[in-house]
Amino acid sequence: MSIRNLQFLFEPKSVAVIGASERAHSVGATVLTNLLSGGFTGPVYAVNPKYRELQGRPVYADIAALPAAPDLAVICTPPHTVPGIIAELGARGTKAAVVLTAGLSSTCDAHGVTLRQRMLEAAGKHLLRILGPNCVGLLAPGIGLNASFAHTNIKPGRIAFLSQSGALVTGVLDWAKSRDIGFSRFVSLGDSADVDFGDLLDYLASDGATRAILMYVEDIHNARKFMSAARAAGRSKPVVVIKAGRAVEGARAAASHTGALAGSDAVYDAAIRRAGMLRVFNTEDLFSAAETLARSKPLFGERLCILTNGGGPGVMATDALMAEGGKLAQLSPATLDKLDAALPPTWSHGNPIDIIGDAPAERYVAAMEAALQDRECDALLFIHAPTAIVDSREIAHAVAPLAAQTSRNVLGCWLGGDGLLDARHIFSERGIPTYATPEEAVRAFMQIVQYRRNQQTLMQVPPSMLEDFAPQREVAATLLREVLDAGRSTLSEPESRHLLEAYGIPVVATRTAATPEEAAQFAEEIGFPVAVKILSPQILHKSDVGGVALDLEDAKSVRAAAAAMHRRLTKMLPEATLAGFTVQAMAHRPLAHELLLGVATDPVFGPVIMFGQGGVEVEVSDDHAMELPPLNHALAQSLIARTRVARLLKGYRNRPPADMAAIGRVLVALSQLVIDQPELVELDINPLLADANGVIALDARVKLARPATGSASRRLAIRPYPKELEETVSWQGKPLLLRPIRPEDGEEHLRFFNALDPEDVRLRIFSRMRELQPAQLARLTQIDYDREMAFIASRRRADGSFETLGVARAIADPDGNKAEFAIIVRSDMKGQGLGRLLMEKLIAYCGSRGIREIVGEALHSNRALLGLVRRLGFSTHPAVGDETEVLRLPLQA
Missing domain, CATH: 3.30.1490.20 (ATP-grasp fold, A domain)
Known part of the structure; x- marks a missing residue:
């Protein structure tokens, strides 16, 4: 996992075209023309021994003849030449290359080794990064870089687009240009021999030029790397995905229903959701979602209020909302009273709020104010159909400030043609997402809803559960x-x-x-x-x-x-x-539901957990959902909720609700079984009977295979809780548990934070903070164990529960070379050796992971921490022009 030298792909100071040409419509000629006409201001070198001059510029016979090593090289030469060119570029000092050439994977050298492998070997010696081969190239419009053979340029923007399909790249370029959509980065990955989705997501997650990331995905090769990068990017900005290949060619032969039903698309769906990204199914929705999510405000609920000046558009919006599985807000009595006072007697007296076609701007404002003050209304859809009575621009000027200032999401729909361009522009200038039809607006709102759900999955702090779970x-x-x-x-x-x-x-x-x-x-x-x-x-x-x-x-x-x-x-x-x-x-439970719970092994993402309706008609009912392990209580309940049978489990008529906690416990137990036993590749529990009295498994099928060599946990797309890192030490004559933090530690971590002295908090984060927000708490306790580690010191209370006394944390960079650390000990426990215990464990862990250096910062006034790290071998140096000390500990050469 690495972003090393990717800056030379996207921010090069100079570019060389290897294989530049004058032949019309050739790749070499097109790339050179694109680079020279795109506005790139750095040197552009053309390399080809056949020419002395191209497009008024000197041409160099080979790489050795170049006046300087280019930051980026674009290679347009035949396959057999590529490994040698990469070796020459690396030796010269080039750090990135775009290989447009196809056929490297299918062509071998005299020793039977593919040219792709030879190319990677040559690049690896010099840490030279390769985009491609077999790609269209990349564009970075912000610096005028068009290192591609695309047929058109694009304008700068704040959206990054990544695609595995070259054909889609050129099609989207045309589509976006016709709609005046700009990009920060536009990348064709091709065969992804080196730079892949994981690398690019890591780079773009911290790219200030990028506000949202769009991806066209055909397949993923390294699931663990992809999930870690996607979850990191998903926390910082919207990531929207089109995944090709939704249709299942046919159920494969399997020993279980679960194995037969585990279509790869359903697994990709689970992975995208788990990473906090949003999946869409067409290009229009891809860009619409990016724009909507980039402009949306935090959504605190899913109930939509519709405000319209026409009954028909309001009904259309309501129908679309119901079809999408949305929720219509129920207006409170107080809001109805306000609307009765402000609107004519013929208004709709409900949601949608139809304020009648002759509504002046003041009526719009009064209705919008009333709706936005109602706690039952989580978001508002504003619909306006033009009339000859009131100028649409006047209405837009009147309501836009209110829509922009509210904490709720407001979406606009101006029904009509060119006569409403000014009104749409007024909304857009205030950051209000605007749509052409009610259906389009509702679909955008539901994208916000689904994105919120996925972010909750990503950022949740689940309640503690299964504390007494002790599997054999x-x-x-x-x-x-x-x-x-x-x-x-x-x-x-x-x-x-x-x-x-x-x-x-x-x-x-x-x-x-x-x-x-x-x-x-x-x-x-x-x-x-x-x-x-x-x-x-x-x-x-x-x-x-x-x-x-x-x-x-x-x-x-x-x-x-x-x-x-x-x-x-x-x-x-x-x-x-x-x-x-x-x-x-016989299990006589006449009111029980028949459920299917299972495990399957996906060739890309490894083990997956499935839940759905069971019985002999399981394939016919086609009611199932999937999730990646590891699971906890919250993820298990979310998995259940995504099925149709979940509505039946809530109870109806004389059938009481099923014991949802018991079903969740079985799902979590299956997740733990998968983690513990790498030999398990398929499992069915069908049926699992579930009713108000609990659950019982009537039948099960299990298929095994000997696991591949290496770490068994590597087969999981998301690294599970590393229980092997738990350690009990003696402290103050009593046992103290040092272990990795878990999502279930949320409540205790909040108590730990509240016990800290405000000055200790200031020394830790360099600012005052009175309380920990839910998203911050989630970020501290729900960590990606592949990317970071947080060890807590935990002591047993008299009642048997554990209290957190301190925490030491390290977050590695995507290259895995450097980790930034932080440590804090409960204020009443300082000076008793806890800090040293935690830091020694953290240092040992970082060393075992191959991290080369631990770094950190501390205020000059934090003498306790400075003294501790110096005793542990850290060097400390004042930061230039700052009140902080830079702390460094080299671990490996």
């Missing part, structure tokens, strides 16, 4: 190892049940019988009624061969059912092996 990890690991050692990849039903039991998932009482007679005996011991199911390693879905019999009331029925199953198996699948029968107590 070794029992489960032994079971899976024995199955694999026996040469099997699928667990039997009893083995699956034992696996679930090891992770605290309730299962129905079950016995395994070898014969129909033994099945009858076990049934009598369990108690009637019972269910009997066939056991065969060749049978994935028992109902397909009549292998399930329910509600058997006596031993005779059990014997007969088991014998009949055996006969059917012999007839239908004579090659199948009968392993016996399972006998289960």
